[in-house]
Amino acid sequence: MARNNAKDIFLNYIKEKGLRYTKQREAILEAFLASGKHITIDDLYNTVKKTNQEIGYATVHRNLKLMTECGLADEIKIGSHKTRFEQKYGHEHHDHLICMKCGKFIEVHDDKIERLQEKLAEANDFAPQRHKLEIYGLCKKCR
Template sequence: MQDAREQFFQYLAKQKLRFTSQRAIIFDVFWNTQGHISPEELYRKTREQDRSIGQATVYRTLKLLSDAGIAREVDFGDGVARYEPYYGQSHHDHLICKECGKNVEVVDHRIEKLQEELASQHGFTLNEHSMYLYGYCAECSGK
């Protein structure tokens, strides 16, 4: 967490912005939340620690965290923006249930290799990508 915090602090300094106490709370809550969090969920959690934090501050700070490479927006196809820690995290893809919204982070090195080969065949060099696989989890497909 300390490296991510330092990265964020340095990014803010380059942008001539301050690392305020409100940004520190938002960073800490975001970084210490397991899984994927929406801006609204982050807003509710940060307000538990500091009632003066406004919704716009949370949205702006999430944007700054994304721009700094600390957070990444994920799209589960339900119209809700969610964020996950990105800095220092290993790459993974997502399996998403279209019924209940359950999501599972997965890594398959065979798929990663195929994606690199596919990109190479078309003259591309990959530097990042994301993959979302939509379907039904075992519980929902059994209904």
């Protein structure tokens, strides 16, 4: 059901903006929603290509941006290289612990920190909308 809602959000966004719902768009959306966390554009391109040989890289790229615009996806940039996208809808907001050795991501959440962030923003006359907290270090195996 979460997936259907996510799809609805996408469809509404498409409609509102006067855009069109294409086969490619559907295939990319479905593949993204079915994907694991932290997928790259390449990953998604390869996945969609399996059932949709004629798909173009640029199309996947464009639509991933579109999903980000409508709030279904979130861009995360770690280190220097590839941008990854993760699903937002139906997933709680979380922060990341990132192992600098093996590259593992651990998702974490702390309500106290969230609340303190709100306060911190308010104290600076700032209206927060979203945030990103990344803690770099060594995970259990690598420390």
